Amino acid sequence: GADDSSDSSTLGDAAAKPMIALVMKSLANEFFVNMANGAEAHQAEHGEQYELLVNGIRNESDLAQQVNLVDQMISSGVQAIVIAPADSRALVPALARAVAAGIVVINIDNRLEPEILEEYNLQIPFIGPSNREGAKLVGDYVLQGLDDDSEVAILEGISSAFNSIQRRTGFEEAVAQANMQVVTLQSGDWDQTKAAQLTSAILSQYPGLDVILAANDNMALGAASAVALANLDHKVTIAGFDNISAIHPLLEAGAVAATVDQFGEQLAVFGIEYALEAVASGTVLEDRETPLELITAASL
Amino acid sequence: MLSKLSLLFEEIFIVIALLLLILFFGLMTENFFTTGTLRAILTQLPALTVVTIGMTLVLISGGIDLSVGSVVALSAGVIGVAFTVFGLPLPVAGLLGILAGGCAGLVNGVLGSYFRLPVFIVTLGMLEAARGMAYLVTDSQTVYIGASIQALSLPISGIGVSASFLISLGLVVLAQYVLTRTVYGRYLIAIGTNEQAAKISGIRTEPYLMWVLVVSGLLAGLGGLMNAAYLAASDPNAATGLELSAIAAAVIGGTSLMGGRGSIVGAFIGVLIISVLQNGLAQMGVSEPVKRLITGLVIILAVLIDRWRSRYA
Amino acid sequence: MLSKLSLLFEEIFIVIALLLLILFFGLMTENFFTTGTLRAILTQLPALTVVTIGMTLVLISGGIDLSVGSVVALSAGVIGVAFTVFGLPLPVAGLLGILAGGCAGLVNGVLGSYFRLPVFIVTLGMLEAARGMAYLVTDSQTVYIGASIQALSLPISGIGVSASFLISLGLVVLAQYVLTRTVYGRYLIAIGTNEQAAKISGIRTEPYLMWVLVVSGLLAGLGGLMNAAYLAASDPNAATGLELSAIAAAVIGGTSLMGGRGSIVGAFIGVLIISVLQNGLAQMGVSEPVKRLITGLVIILAVLIDRWRSRYA
Amino acid sequence: MTARFAIEGLNKSFAAPVLKQVSLQIRPGSIHGLVGENGAGKSTLINIICGLLAADSAELTLDGKPYYPMSRAAALAEGLALASQELSLIETLTVEENILLSSLPESAFRIDRRKVRLQAQELMNLVGLKHIPPQTPLARLRLAEKQLVELAKALSMPTDRIKLLILDEPTSALTSAQADQIHRIIKQRADSGLSVIYVSHRLDDVLSVCDTVSVLRDGVIQHTAPGSSLTSDDLIREMSGEELSQHNDDEVRKIGDVRLRVERLSNADFPEPISLQCHRREIVGIAGLAGAGRSELLHAIYGLGAGHQGKVVLVEPAGDVLIDSASTAAKNGIALIAEDRKSQGIFSGKSVSLNSTVAGLSKLSGNLGAIISKREQRACKELISRLNIKSEGPRQTIDRLSGGNQQKVLIARWLQADSDVWLLDEPTRGVDVGSKLAIHNRLRELRDQGATMLIVSSELEELTALCDRILVLSNKKAVASYERGQWSKEKLLAAAFSEHKGERALAG
């Protein structure tokens, strides 16, 4: 640390080597950890091009803390902020402050609401997948071939979170298209234990339940363990989202039918590359949607 | 005989609260009175139960342990990594997890007892630190352990309940026995009531105040094992906020936050109330806001009912 | 004169802890000593500060208020909905939010004081219930309020600090004044130290115990307003776990969890420590596990340093 | 003459009736003494008068008007000042704030510090606390000083508002010199028209101070008569229903071998090393003024606190045992009954059973520390009857016992632990005369069975009645030691004052 500070004591140096801040949601969540790891690996390879500062919030729903982080990044003099906003509206004013301070802002993962961007007269490019399409993709896959009268339960994340709403909507579209019924929709707060407890209760209320669509893999894991413990006489099909490594054994064993990969590792890297370009060129870039891939036992 | 009856009487109001709750859910949902529900409740009880036992003991000694939730996650993480990464046999991995909990408890205990720091703050620090360590050992990733560990959570054939459940029940009985029938328990109560008077009565208070936090740590470690067995995985984010549930269960069961008064059996009934509540609300499938509102009301109602105890007993 | 010096001395160790922390981050990061950092800290302080003032008063009276985090969210939610859905002018909406906090505090206060329920449990119930209500009023969605409310959070030109900050600083001074210079403050300390003795001295304890929770509720409501102003939005998930930060700040600042002892100025320094810690860690960009570990250690170190006070003062 | 305050037909029951048809008249300017055994109901009566408890039925009149206080605050507003037996002081506030707590002078929303200091200082001078700065935190004070603060607090009400001053055992922790000073103040106030209710177990004081005395026995007023027409024997007879004879063993007895050796013991508060030897079958008294360091000496011997130098050795047949902590002390048969019963003695909210057996649990437990409840029950019942503790049984919470009976429970605790070295700090504070003699006899019995005792008492009579030898402390130094037969009250007092230069305020 001491060397760095003497290095970059002159403004010229700092300008020559831009500092990019990656502001994440919970760094305790595997998906974002992977994203951060991808970014750090990229920086290690391109160390001569830029410096990277990675920060996340303690708790995915703590908006104030993320706003804080943005302010702190502004004050630590970064050239660009690549952000996965915890909320699509509340982060806009803070990012407006960043833009006003001459910082390039790139939006990844969770799209900022266009209306509010307009109100602030901002153009912030978005790079990321469509959570809704991803949910629809995995939903379509697991529901195909099941009877029309199948009972479906949806475990959503924190109900107010943008991703959670998007994924829930995608799931609901898939269920509607398959002409099935959502018997219950409850929030497992993205949490494995909570999802397991919810699933146990749902299974005693709806003993004939056929499908559980979980808005992330942690909740899918929880649901799978609850199903294993419930001693059922029929199979329950489970879908997840995110493709974390712990889900692979369950995919192989067939306990979980499918999940979706959004290539989180590359997501941040895309964002950083965009940011570098924008810093160099001084122009604002277009939005870009990143790919999604359905993961099943076969594709492992 | 008489003393046993009056003991029952002490818990009677809280048992009534539990029965009312069960009745309520029985009326509100279709399938509440089924073996499925019973089974669901019995499989999820053990972890909260063992953690609550430790918490109750700590509260009786006049302290508090805010770190239990993080310690559960740490222990689960240690177990997952020991088993999958280092390939240790499950019993060894499980033991390591429990010991990790014990170490966290030891740090709490030494700082709180011998350094005389406020336990609230020490364990609040440990809440952060143990969670950080849980992330470190698991590399912030959920570790899938596999079905083998679920044996602990699966009903033993012939008995119909799981090993986890039997262990937690055994610990309830043991802890209640120690608390009410042994010198250690009596000393704990004395220390929680008036530490200075306990010292003058010849009780070495420091070791007791230390050990009760170590026990709480060990039990949280065991809770981590049970949580991992329940999930067949270890989740570094597990058990966030568990400390508040454990305290609520203890207090609903008649434990005083001022120290010196409490009952393990009461706390267990508190755990039952919380589990029935969670399960019932999930079966009703009401929305999250309504769940929160009802949970809040039930917590307050339970102590309101318990208040009658002090009036009529 | 002498009493003022000794008052300064009482806080001196904790001020030293703060300075050490600042020094540490100054050495570890490049841009810590900039106006930007100061500004970031100053804009985020107010909400935690006002909530901590209420918490400190409650702790001094011998109680605790676990519901503050949820009440902040409820108040913010009420403000957002009143402004955007019902189209009320901002000042009215803000007042409604503060009043919503006051109502939550009133329920806490009546149950805790007149019904004599344990405050820990009552406010734990309120923690759930108020969060539920926050979800209900906002329909579980972040309500975007708009730039107009941010005026409260933006530096006033010429002064360089925001209205929120000035208000919170004013409240620190006011609360410290009330605590140390008025009869109410002395009575609060008396009740927190020994409620029975206070009663024998002719103090009506119930109204005090009720009002202190109402005040905490009102301040949490104000915290909600400040949170909304900061975010330009009201977030029903806001301020989760804020109660623990507020308690930590108060205790770091020398407030006793057993009641009867505490200082608002000390608590404010506790808030500064927590803010500087968060900011500094973010600027260092260390990983989440390490952040957790350091946060835990600093909390414990701060009280360890504070321990010297009782030894040498 | 009409009564200032009158009680007619007052009844109060808890589990059992405590006060039955109590009637009292208190004239303006009269000091009305109230005496009775521990648990007779004196404090209960006072709590009712002061609005802290509600009577089941009663007619109360104050200055001819009906008076039914709903709370202590209401009673205070009517002009009833109280010095409570269980001290109503706040440890975290300063002395001056405590004294004026009920009526802190304000100006413009803030406490008027200058007025507080002036008013408090005046009251402190009055009760003999001149030597303490008014801003001292109360927690730094000794018990006796606290009791004086409680008195100053009761006297703080302006003379034109105060109608009745109630003193519940106001001198129990004071030396006789301090008590005399208090009595002078009370008499002065009474001469100017104040009515006083005065409760005490020091019967001679009651007789010399009070113009009227009422005796309460088992919740019934037995007798009310002018103080001048009574003797303390009369009072004892009315209180207990039987004759009591104080017995002073005058002969010099033969003591046993050395049991406890204190060798050059000193600590931070106690710079001058003290050496001392106590024998089997010996009672050693420790005399001194308030603050002489008597309590501290007992605490240091018992191994409490830190930073001690020198050593304390218990002589055992099997070899000497070094006492370095309270738990080694307790384990080796040393008992300490501390001065402040409430904070250092009882386990409040717990049963008589827990309180009486906590130090001797090992005797009641079998393998692995399991308590055998039959033994426990039996032991507790035995203790209750042996010490004549007035309670509903082992399961009653100790807070509901009267003060004197709580004291007996503490003695029971160490009896149960089979202690044979006893360190007793004011062992009969707040104990009625009958029980006091019973405790004395109990202590003599223990001594005859071979016990060693060190007794601190502010009552010289108690020391001269019990002790074989009296050690005098003055200003934290051991200044003299007298064997039975060598001492006189004058000698003891002179020694006690010898090192306290310029602190005469304590003696009055």
Ligand SMILES: Nc1ncnc2c1ncn2[C@@H]1O[C@H](COP(=O)(O)OP(=O)(O)OP(=O)(O)O)[C@@H](O)[C@H]1O
């Ligand atoms: N709250 C209570 N509940 C039950 N019994 C009580 C309660 N308070 C007092 N008693 C009982 O009432 C009786 C009278 O107690 P009180 O304190 O009035 O005695 P006292 O005359 O003041 O004795 P002492 O001289 O020891 O202070 C005692 O037997 C006591 O056990």
Ligand SMILES: Nc1ncnc2c1ncn2[C@@H]1O[C@H](COP(=O)(O)OP(=O)(O)OP(=O)(O)O)[C@@H](O)[C@H]1O
């Ligand atoms: N300055 C002080 N600050 C705090 N505590 C003190 C101070 N002086 C004495 N004490 C405590 O007060 C208690 C009694 O003190 P000490 O032994 O000096 O008095 P004593 O001779 O027993 O007189 P008394 O009759 O008043 O009890 C002890 O427990 C001691 O620790």
Ligand SMILES: [Mg+2]
């Ligand atoms: Mg009494």
Ligand SMILES: [Mg+2]
């Ligand atoms: Mg003493």
